[in-house]
Amino acid sequence: MRGKVVALVAAAVGIVACGPAWAGWPDDKPIEVVIGFAPGGGTDVMARKLLPFVEQRLGGKAKFVVLNKPGAGGEIAFAAIARGAPDAYSIGVVNVPGYNFIPMTRKTQYSTDEIRLVARVVDDPSVIVVPAESKLTSLAEVLAALRSKPGSVTIGHNGAGTNGHLAIRMLANAAKVEPNEISYRGTAAQRTDLLGGHLQVGMVSLSELPELHGTNKGPLRAIAILSKQRSPSLPDVPTAEEAGIPITMTAERGFAVPKAVSDEIAKKLEAAIAEGLRDPEYIKSSPGDAPVLAFMPGAEWQKRLDDMNQALRPFAEEMKAQEQK
Structure with missing residues (x-):
């Protein structure tokens, strides 16, 4: 009997320890934001200008650190997002249509099924x-x-x-x-x-x-x-x-996290991005993005991409046929 009690207590402690592991997010440590293009481009500039306003909405010790991983049309960065831990301390920016188009043309280091879209920011x-x-x-x-x-x-x-x-x-x-x-x-x-x-x-x-x-x-x-x-x-x-x-x-740009990130974190990040985009100071500081801001919640954006894939597929088939010649 005593053994069963000890086992139950251990299990309960495990649940308490593991279940709310995300509860400290984002105060535990800086959040790495992976970008698939070089510094100075549209994606990089958008993220660096917007993220401080998202930090303000998250509050506490929230801190984003941008990491540029250019190459392969964004694939290197998209793969890094897919391989990120479920604690959401490694997230990234995805660029559509490349994000959903590249896997149609060849075997890639990532699958869109491994990534959860959080929020679209611009439609450019x-x-x-x-x-x-x-x-x-x-x-x-x-x-x-x-x-x-x-x-x-x-x-x-x-x-x-x-x-x-x-x-x-x-x-x-x-x-x-x-x-x-x-x-x-x-x-x-x-x-x-x-x-x-x-x-x-x-x-x-x-x-x-x-x-x-x-x-x-x-x-x-x-x-x-x-x-x-x-x-x-x-x-x-x-x-x-x-x-x-x-x-x-x-070009649509927005934020994404590894698929296993909790609903709580994803929703918290989505809300902070939406609020940051509405900040007059952000809009004033980013004149290039102001005309193309187009927030869309992650789930709605995913549905849009699912519909978009049908239009992109013929071009993917064309590209594969050209490569086989």
Whole structure:
């Protein structure tokens, strides 16, 4: 009898010790936030500006530490999120459509089933940019050059499966052209090569051009936006559809945790992100993100991605077929 009592007491202690292990979150230690692109790009800048406001909402000793793990179109970072411990001290940012598209094209180091989406933060349309002194002043001129000589125009993107890469593939299919694609580890590298004359055209996101918003003046110039309608931030920049190419592509960014993270932590983080995004000081400090902020709860975002996968699958099959040739 005494043995049974001891066993029951031990079990109870184990439940008390293990059950609320998450209760100290996020005060126990800093939370590592993994980002799949180099410092200075849209994802990195968004996270670094927003996270201090999320810390305030979490309260206590909450502290985020950003860790950049660029490469493979975000796959390295997504894999790090999937392998994180269930204590939520290692979380990350996911970039759609790359996050859900890459596993459609090849075997990856992660599965989306291993990751729980917490909150979408932005929905950011792709923008086609050129150096200010470029002779290519419109999307029509880019397409005309490619029709005249296939592969004659270099167009940059941030890795296979990213929104920029898919946007270029969609553009090539719709316009029946073949650009010379150049893959980069992030928008900062694209910008460097554009300004240095080593890249003719860049495929970036609207939030990554805050210096152009309202004026479209500077060392770079936007010549088309891949959204359904013109952006209030770039009112003079036509949509691709206005150039006769009816395609749209946006980059969605948000936060995710390992699948085994508790509901309590996930909901706590989701609420803090939602509140941080509404903070007037955050909006003021992040002029690039302000026009594209689009909060969506994790469960709703996951349903959106499930629906999106149907539209992306044909492009995945096309990419696999090309690789097999």
